[in-house]
Amino acid sequence: MRTVFFDIDTQLDFLYPSGALYVPKAELIVPAVARLNHFAAANGFPVVSTTDAHTEDDPEFAAWPPHCVAGTLGQRKPEATLLDGRVTVPNRECELGVDGARQIVLEKQTVDVFQCRNIQRVLERLNGAGYVVYGVVTEICVFRAVRGLLQTGKPVTVVTDAVETLKAEDSERAMAEMRAAGARLATVADVCGQPAVSVI
16 A cells, blocks of 8 residues: 555646635745655655636635636646646546556545545545645645545645645644644655655
């Protein structure tokens, strides 16, 4: 079994000032996300990159401004965070085709990746020994991903310098809740600078 890296919603609409739903300072974590993704690939660990893939009239836009509409520039990930040998898994019944993939781009339409139709199938196929989680935003999509992954009973590590938040106080509360639930907090250096076994 291998550690599985979860790269949460690092998409242009969230990461850069020109994006439709920009998270302030999120562009600063792109090098960290890229380092984690490439570290995972170099060590044979799969990366699951969750991505919003909305329709133009998506129900989520009742709560949030339109963003990450499928096929638009803003829905893409930065090139630095992409790996060769990646596959996209849409949020519908489909053949997974993830065997041997270095990066699985898992599309979703809500803030909670665990509402995705294929998340459980992906987890079962990867059979991870533990999970490393990072991306945007800490108190919303990252928090929900961590909460769901902790339910697997496997170790979960949150990379504190590879996440960004909308509100500092909400991030602090989310970090405290994740830690209280059993998540470990670590830095990029902790994950990438030590033997792979130590990340979980």
